[in-house]
Amino acid sequence: MTVSSKEDTIADLERELQAACGISVGDLASRIEEIGFQCQACGECCRGEDNSVAVFPFEVRRILEFCGKEWLEAVEPPQDGEWDRQGRFHTLEWRLKKEGGDCKFYCEQGCRIYPARPFICRTYPFYLAEGRLRFSQCRGLGKAISPQEAASMAVLLKDRYLTELKEALSLLRNFRDFERGPPAEGGECVVHDSEGEHRIFGRHLF
Ligand code: SF4
Numbered sequence: 001m002t003v004s005s006k007e008d009t010i011a012d013l014e015r016e017l018q019a020a021c022g023i024s025v026g027d028l029a030s031r032i033e034e035i036g037f038q039c040q041a042c043g044e045c046c047r048g049e050d051n052s053v054a055v056f057p058f059e060v061r062r063i064l065e066f067c068g069k070e071w072l073e074a075v076e077p078p079q080d081g082e083w084d085r086q087g088r089f090h091t092l093e094w095r096l097k098k099e100g101g102d103c104k105f106y107c108e109q110g111c112r113i114y115p116a117r118p119f120i121c122r123t124y125p126f127y128l129a130e131g132r133l134r135f136s137q138c139r140g141l142g143k144a145i146s147p148q149e150a151a152s153m154a155v156l157l158k159d160r161y162l163t164e165l166k167e168a169l170s171l172l173r174n175f176r177d178f179e180r181g182p183p184a185e186g187g188e189c190v191v192h193d194s195e196g197e198h199r200i201f202g203r204h205l206f
Contacts (some may be wrong), residue, residue, distance in 0.1 A: 001106075010172050017165040019131055028154035029147070031133050032126065037153070038143035045124050045138065046106040052078075053096040053103060056167050057195050059118040060094060066116035073097070074104070077191045077200070087184030092171065092192050119160040126153065128161040168203070170194035 045051065055063070060075050067074070068128030074097060096118070097104040105112045111121070120127075125138035134142060145153075174196045189200040 004058040006172060006175070006177075010169060013165055013169050013172070013175060016130070017162065017169065020128075020161050020165055023128070023131060023161070025151070025154045025158055028133060028157060029150040032153050032157075033145055034146060034151040035135065037125070037135075037138070037143045037145050038140050040140045040143075041110065042139060043110070045062050045121075046111065047102040047138075049101065050102075051103050052171060053118060053120050054077075054078075054093045055096055055118045056119075056163065057094070057193050062116045063096075063113050063118070066113055072108060072200070077189055083181045083183050083187075085181035087181065087187040088178075089184075089189045090192065091189070094191060094193065119156070119163065123153065123157050125161050126157055128157055133157070167194040187204065 021066055055075055060071060061076050063069075064071065075094040075098050077089075077091040078093060078095050081089050083089055103111075105117075125136040125141060127136070129132055171192060173192045174194065175192050176197070191198045191200065
């Protein structure tokens with residue numbers, strides 16, 4: 001990333017954040033009520049290929065506090081990223097770990113970290129992108145939702161969107177670029193997040 005493209009992206013994000021602050025929670029709640037949603041507790045969003053939950057560092061800490069696990073027992077870097085000339089793999093986020101293709105925290109009875117689950121899980125299937133309400137496929141869509149539940153979802157969605165933009169801005173401001181190199185096996189992994197760089201050697205985080 002060049003210095004000018006980084007500055008341009010930061011400026012775009014700042015504009016998006018400013019616009020996001022003006023989103024009306026009331027309008028959002030009305031739209032959610034029109035669409036309708038009631039969780040069917042089917043667990044489909046927690047299982048299989050499509051389950052991939054990005055988490056911010058503050059969310060990881062909340063989960064660790066709740067379940068008493070270590071950082072790398074709960075989250076991992078995604079597979080997509082780039083290598084530097086020293087063979088280190090660089091990536092830009094953390095995801096909840098998976099086991100047997102499902103979220104590690106899913107069990108037949110539901111979510112084992114329910115009170116500490118991240119924004120994505122709390123607001124599924126809705127999200128905001130470029131200021132617009134969007135939703136993923138979900139069998140709970142179209143089911144009646146009460147005005148109170150729609151209002152709570154709207155508050156959470158706006159909070160999530162503002163947080164995503166602020167986290168992206170912090171990530172970019174902390175990001176130190178590197179010279180790209182060819183793919184390499186088994187090297188160190190560097191995760192860039194809103195708090196800076198985290199290096200993983202084998203199974204340890206530094
Ligand atoms: S954290 Fe909980 S709600 Fe989120 S995907 Fe995992 S099991 Fe499902």
